Amino acid sequence: MTSITLVRGDITQQFVDAVVNAANSSLLGGGGVDGAIHRRGGPEILQECRRLRASHYGKGLPTGRAVATTAGLLDARWVIHTVGPVWSATEDRSDLLASCYRESLRVADELGAATVAFPAISTGVYRWPMDDAARIAVETVRGTPTAVEEVRFVLFDDAAYETFARRLD
Numbered sequence: 001m002t003s004i005t006l007v008r009g010d011i012t013q014q015f016v017d018a019v020v021n022a023a024n025s026s027l028l029g030g031g032g033v034d035g036a037i038h039r040r041g042g043p044e045i046l047q048e049c050r051r052l053r054a055s056h057y058g059k060g061l062p063t064g065r066a067v068a069t070t071a072g073l074l075d076a077r078w079v080i081h082t083v084g085p086v087w088s089a090t091e092d093r094s095d096l097l098a099s100c101y102r103e104s105l106r107v108a109d110e111l112g113a114a115t116v117a118f119p120a121i122s123t124g125v126y127r128w129p130m131d132d133a134a135r136i137a138v139e140t141v142r143g144t145p146t147a148v149e150e151v152r153f154v155l156f157d158d159a160a161y162e163t164f165a166r167r168l169d
C-alpha cells in the first residue's frame, strides 16, 4: 500500500530515495525545479544527463517519459527526470501528464526506490492549472500499481499545497 504525503517546501531538501525532476526534453537543465535540482545537486547530474542524451536521447527525452540519473549532492540516491507537457487550452494533454507520474513510478520500481518526491509537474513554466494538475497527479498515483511505499508531493507555496490537500481528501 503506497501512502501519499504532502509537504510544503523545496524538493531539493527532501531525504528520499528518488527526487523527480520536471525536466525539459533536452535534459540539459532549465529553470524552476530543474534549475534548483542541478544547482543543489551539482555537476554530476548534468554530466550523466549529457551521457544519456548522447547514448539514447539525441532527439530529446519524449514528453511523458522518465529516466534516472545519480542525485549528485542531494540527500537522495537518484533523480528521475520526466518531461511534462506544456498546457494547451485547445488540446487535451492530460494523458501525457499522467504518463509522467506513471513512468516515474515505473522507473522508481526498477531502481527499488521506496520513497519518491514529486513536484507539481508542468505547473510552472508549462502553465498547467494547479487544480487540474493536482487532480491528475493524485488520481494517477492512486491508480498506478507500485512497490513505492511513500509518494511525497512537494509543493512550493501555500496555494499549491492547499490545492493538493483538497484533491487528496
Ligand code: ADP
Residues within 6 Å of the ligand: 009, 010, 011, 012, 022, 023, 031, 032, 033, 034, 036, 084, 119, 120, 121, 122, 123, 124, 125, 126, 127, 128, 154, 155, 156, 157, 160
Ligand atoms: P514545468 O516546466 O514542468 O512547469 P517548473 O519547474 O517551471 O516545471 O514548475 C513546476 C512546479 O514546481 C511549479 O509549481 C513551481 O512553483 C514548483 N517549484 C519550483 N521550484 C521548486 C522547488 N525547488 N521545489 C518544489 N517545487 C518547486
